[in-house]
Amino acid sequence: MVIYLYLQASLLQIIEDSGFDGKLLGSGDAATLTLVADGMASPACSTAIEATLSALPGVLEAAANSVSGKIDVKYDPERTGPRAFISAISSAGFEARPAPQDAGVDGSLLREKERRFWRRKFLLSLVFSVPLFLINSECCVSGHVLSFAVRCPLSWRHEVFIHSAL
DSSP: OHHHHHHHHHHHHHHHHTTOOOOOOOTTOOEEEEEEEEOOOSHHHHHHHHHHHHTSTTEEEEEEETTTTEEEEEEOTTTOOHHHHHHHHHHTTOEEEEOOTTTTSSOHHHHHHHHHHHHHHHHHHHHHHHHHHHHHHHHHHHOOOEEEEEEOTTSOEEEEEEOOOO
16 A cells, blocks of 8 residues: 555656656546547437446446536546546537637537537528429519319319419
8 A cells, every 4th residue: 555655646746857747546526527529419418427427336426418518527536537538428429528728618509509500501491492493583574374174073174374463
């Protein structure tokens, strides 16, 4: 046990000497981690991710938000870690990655998601409305008459003419 503590302290010293900040997490210290998940579309997805993470040993608390796509995990670092969380979320059918330190402070992730949503809706409406516009403008400008036959129950035919009123 003494050797293990000595190795941890010397490892921490090496990390700090290299110019990085380090912190030795002892027993009882809980760590928190924020992940970003793709594919969460509803509160049911958030609940599924929370249940998956809560089932892992060492996870003290898990909270997922389907609107922002963020998952906050409070855990015991001696029993589990970020790789276990990411693999558990992947096995649940979602894609997760650690959140950047400044992610979501200005809501850029949420704005980008909303921008993609509305762009997709616009393009879909454009695909359906442009052909209708062209057909309607062609009939109005050239004055063509569309005709079709209507079959009545008594087997006689009527020609029906549709004239453009513009």
